[in-house]
Amino acid sequence: MRALIYFPIIHSPKDLGSLGKAATDLRSDAQENKYLDAVKQFWEVVAKTIDGLELDYNGLKLYQDGLPVCGKEQEIVAEVAKSGSENYRLLQTLNQKGAVIMGTESPELLVKERDLMMRMLNSTEFVKTSLENAQTLLNQRDEYIAQRIAQTLQDNEMGILFLGLMHDIEARLPEDIFLIEPLGKPSVLKGGS
Numbered sequence: 001m002r003a004l005i006y007f008p009i010i011h012s013p014k015d016l017g018s019l020g021k022a023a024t025d026l027r028s029d030a031q032e033n034k035y036l037d038a039v040k041q042f043w044e045v046v047a048k049t050i051d052g053l054e055l056d057y058n059g060l061k062l063y064q065d066g067l068p069v070c071g072k073e074q075e076i077v078a079e080v081a082k083s084g085s086e087n088y089r090l091l092q093t094l095n096q097k098g099a100v101i102m103g104t105e106s107p108e109l110l111v112k113e114r115d116l117m118m119r120m121l122n123s124t125e126f127v128k129t130s131l132e133n134a135q136t137l138l139n140q141r142d143e144y145i146a147q148r149i150a151q152t153l154q155d156n157e158m159g160i161l162f163l164g165l166m167h168d169i170e171a172r173l174p175e176d177i178f179l180i181e182p183l184g185k186p187s188v189l190k191g192g193s
Contacts, residue, residue, distance in 0.1 A: 002153050003178040005053070005160045006169070007046055008185065009065065012039045014085035017066075019117050026121075043086035049182050050094070050160070057097035061159035063149055064091060065167070068110055069103030077101055087162060094160070102152060102159070106144045113137045138166060146172035153177065 013020030013036075024032055064087075067073055077095070081088035095101050116137060120130050145161075146169055153159050163169055170179060 001178055002155055002176065003158045003180060004063075004149065004153065004173070005050075005158070005180045005182060007049075007160065007162050007183060008165050008167075009046070009087065009162050010039050010042050011065075011164055012036065012085055012087065014080060014083045015066065015087050017080075017114070019114060019121070023121075040086060043090060045183070047090055047093075050090075053182065055158070057094060057099045059157065060094070060099040061102050061153055061157060062091055062094055062099050063102050063104040063145070063159055063161040063163075064088075065104070065163045066110065067101070067104045068107040069105065069148065070107055071103075073101045073103045091162075099160075102148075104145055104148055104161075105141060109137060109141050109144060113141065139168075142167050142169050142172055145169060146174075149177070150174045 013024045016023060027035060064077075067076060070076075074095075077088050077091050081092045091101060113134070116130065116133055120134070123130075145163070145167075149159065149161065150173065161169070173179065
C-alpha cells in the first residue's frame, strides 16, 4: 500500500512568482493585509498538523503545486523559501528532517498557464475562451501530477501533496493510493456555501 497526505492549499504572492505581483495589484491594501494574514495562519495550521502526525520523514516524498520536474527542485525551493514563502519554508524544514522534494509538474504546462494568466490579467477584455483554456490547462496539470505521483510513489511509501484549492486530483489518482486529508475538504469545493 502507498499513502498520500493531501493538503489543499492557499497560495501566497511569493508562491506565485511573476503572477504574484499581478494578483496583489488587484487587491486594496486592506484586502492584501487580510489575505496575507490568512495565508500565514493557514500555514501555521498545516505545519502543526504535520508535526502532530508524528511521521517518519526519512524517504517521505513531498509533492508541491507549481514545482516543475527539472532537476533543480532543491534550488527552486530554497529560492522561494528565501523570498518569504511559508509553503516553501515548510518544504525546506521537512527536507532537512529527511523528506525528499519531488518535482511535481510539467514545466511546459506551467509556462503555458503562466502565459495565459498574464494575458488574462493584462487584458481589458474578459474572454470566455480564456477561462475555458485555463480550465483545460488545469485539467492537464492535474493529469500530469496524478501520473507523476503514481510513477514515483512506490509501494509502502508515503508522500505529502500540497496542491491549490482549484485542483481536482482525487479521482485521477490510482485506487491503490490511500488518500489522507487531515484538514478535510474545504466546503467551497464540496458545493457548500
